[in-house]
Amino acid sequence: MKKIINNISDVEREMLEGLVAAAPKKLVKLNGYNIVHRANLNRDKVALLSGGGSGHEPAHAGYVGFGMLDAAVAGPVFSSPNAGAIFKAIETVANPNGVLCIVKNYTGDILNFELAIEKARSIGIKVDHVIVADDVASQSTAVGRRGVAGTVLVHKIAGALAETGAPLERVKAIAQRTIDNVRSMGMAIRPCTVPATGVPNFELSDKEMEIGIGIHGEPGMRRERLTNADGITRKILNRILSHLEYAGREVVVMVNGMGATPFMELCIVNNFIKEYLYRNGVLDVYDTMIGNYMTSIDMAGFSITLLRLDDEIKMYYNAAVDTFALKK
Numbered sequence: 543m544k545k546i547i548n549n550i551s552d553v554e555r556e557m558l559e560g561l562v563a564a565a566p567k568k569l570v571k572l573n574g575y576n577i578v579h580r581a582n583l584n585r586d587k588v589a590l591l592s593g594g595g596s597g598h599e600p601a602h603a604g605y606v607g608f609g610m611l612d613a614a615v616a617g618p619v620f621s622s623p624n625a626g627a628i629f630k631a632i633e634t635v636a637n638p639n640g641v642l643c644i645v646k647n648y649t650g651d652i653l654n655f656e657l658a659i660e661k662a663r664s665i666g667i668k669v670d671h672v673i674v675a676d677d678v679a680s681q682s683t684a685v686g687r688r689g690v691a692g693t694v695l696v697h698k699i700a701g702a703l704a705e706t707g708a709p710l711e712r713v714k715a716i717a718q719r720t721i722d723n724v725r726s727m728g729m730a731i732r733p734c735t736v737p738a739t740g741v742p743n744f745e746l747s748d749k750e751m752e753i754g755i756g757i758h759g760e761p762g763m764r765r766e767r768l769t770n771a772d773g774i775t776r777k778i779l780n781r782i783l784s785h786l787e788y789a790g791r792e793v794v795v796m797v798n799g800m801g802a803t804p805f806m807e808l809c810i811v812n813n814f815i816k817e818y819l820y821r822n823g824v825l826d827v828y829d830t831m832i833g834n835y836m837t838s839i840d841m842a843g844f845s846i847t848l849l850r851l852d853d854e855i856k857m858y859y860n861a862a863v864d865t866f867a868l869k870k
Contacts, residue, residue, distance in 0.1 A: 547737060555576060557616075569866070580612050580613070589635035590612050591613050591614070593623055593631065596617060597838065600866065600867035602697075604866045610865050619737060619738060625654040628657075639668075639710065645674065647688050672696070673721075674692060674696050699855055700858075702859075716858065727845060728843060729777075730842060731751050736839065754781075755800075790824075792851040796831040796849070800845065815846070
């Protein structure tokens with residue numbers, strides 16, 4: 543294993559400290575915790591909190607800032623933060639307007655966030671949560687759709703509304719509506735290597751690809767012979783389009799790199815998307831995001847996310863945002 547790290551046990555802490563060092567006037571790392579929050583917390587709005595295992599950078603700490611999250615809590619690589627750390631994050635950002643936790647649909651994340659929320663409520667903190675479930679590849683599993691790259695768009699839409707001073711109930715409602723209108727799916731041509739294990743999560747020959755991978759290095763729903771970019775993209779789009787009706791709607795497209803995919807290749811993927819969506823009845827591709835938004839350490843591959851727009855979601859999608867990883 544080749545990794546540009548110091549000690550394996552210090553990876554998460556040093557990563558967050560390095561991020562904060564790049565934006566010291568905007569971000570603060572909480573002493574003793576892998577929690578990053580805004581340097582100037584606005585106590586006159588609903589606070590947004592998210593998090594999960596490390597290894598998905600720039601998610602989630604990269605989205606802390608105006609127009610998105612107030613804080614993010616990071617667990618070990620691909621492992622949920624514990625309930626105590628999540629409670630500390632809730633306590634740090636809590637104010638009378640309330641806290642909304644945005645949680646990805648993984649068993650550990652849900653369990654620990656709900657334990658922390660229960661504890662916070664027991665001491666009088668107003669807090670609620672939504673669960674993001676956008677991965678169509680895992681819909682038929684026992685857990686259901688996993689939360690993947692669409693989570694970033696939930697942060698964006700809910701974060702924009704929260705900045706207006708809207709009450710917790712409205713912020714939760716727009717977050718849930720975004721979840722209901724977003725779907726994603728990914729693939730890989732090379733697995734990732736978790737620093738603590740030092741070995742790839744699975745093996746692929748030069749002629750194979752995994753379709754439907756997860757963001758924790760999970761193998762896909764099936765293994766297939768590697769084909770060209772257009773063929774891969776068509777497979778993923780067909781699956782997404784079969785799970786939600788996009789015909790006659792405006793959409794935002796996110797082409798998300800999994801951590802080790804050249805920007806060149808992401809653009810080649812996107813070159814196929816717009817025309818194919820039009821041929822399948824999509825009214826308009828309103829905007830396209832290309833880059834690393836929700837990664838899997840050093841996995842080579844990509845995911846596609848489609849967000850259906852309505853007038854309100856579009857308005858908050860267009861709203862100003864100023865975070866380390868996303869600016870508008």
